[in-house]
Amino acid sequence: MPAQLGDRTVRAASTPVRDGKGTPLHFEKIQKELKNVRCEGVKREFYNSASRLDKIMKTKESRQFGAHVAKYLAKENFDAAYALLAPILAERTPFRSLDLIGKEIGAAQMDSVDTFLNHIALHKTMGGWVVIASALREWIPADMETALARVPELAIPADTWYATDIFGERIPGPSLVADFDRALPLLAPWRVHENRWTRRMVGVAIHFWAKRSRYKAELIPRVPELLDFLEPTFEEWNIDAVKGIGWGLKTLGKYFPEITAPWLAKQKSRRHRAIMMRKAMTYFSDEHRAQVME
8 A cells, every 4th residue: 555645546445344333344234234225226226336346437427426326415315325335435446436426425415415424434444535535625615614624523533544645635735725825724723733643634735735836936935834834843753743744845845845945954953753854855856955954
């Protein structure tokens, strides 16, 4: 499994579908649970979903499938909606397909979506985190505050680096891209949050912003703002959080080395994990590396 999940990660194995007690929930058990679902159409849709798992869902098909799941949310039939989604989450479904499914689900009524996302989160599948995060991303234009507030509530119980990075690249990162001045103050408390995964997401969000903002001259003045924003995190000691923050610095250093290098030179005398500095200088030229180390 890769150390980090970027946009180029297109396939990843889902962890087993699990019930609320963490017990693996295989197709046989899902089928038994379907006996409690009275709607024959739902059962039929479950088997139709399972039968096409050997195919990569195309864009149109993914959107249609997500919209179909969302119809059950309008009826508050969350068990039936999850019965449709479970086979997709139990297999190696491409992240792009899961993103499209989540996008359609996120367009439904917010209260119903919120309830359904909690339902998905109980099963703790990798694909489920993608669907959840992509659904929450749809809230950013209308209610960024609520979208961001839900992230720690869902990511902390996930308690794993890949769920953290999935959320970081889909909600706080896009929030910075969409409305920098509005998002940055909302992320400020995350830097000192008691949970290491929330602190890690600050770096993941900045990595996403830097990747999306590269080569855009009008955004260069934002880079010093982000570096100043990260300054309190430079002494972070938890290794999981350090890797996320270092990832953000690495991407800033890759695309804006002439700004990041002198900033790092000022930080090097502070107490810090060696991996933080190594990651930050990953893409530096010899010239920029010397500027930091002199």
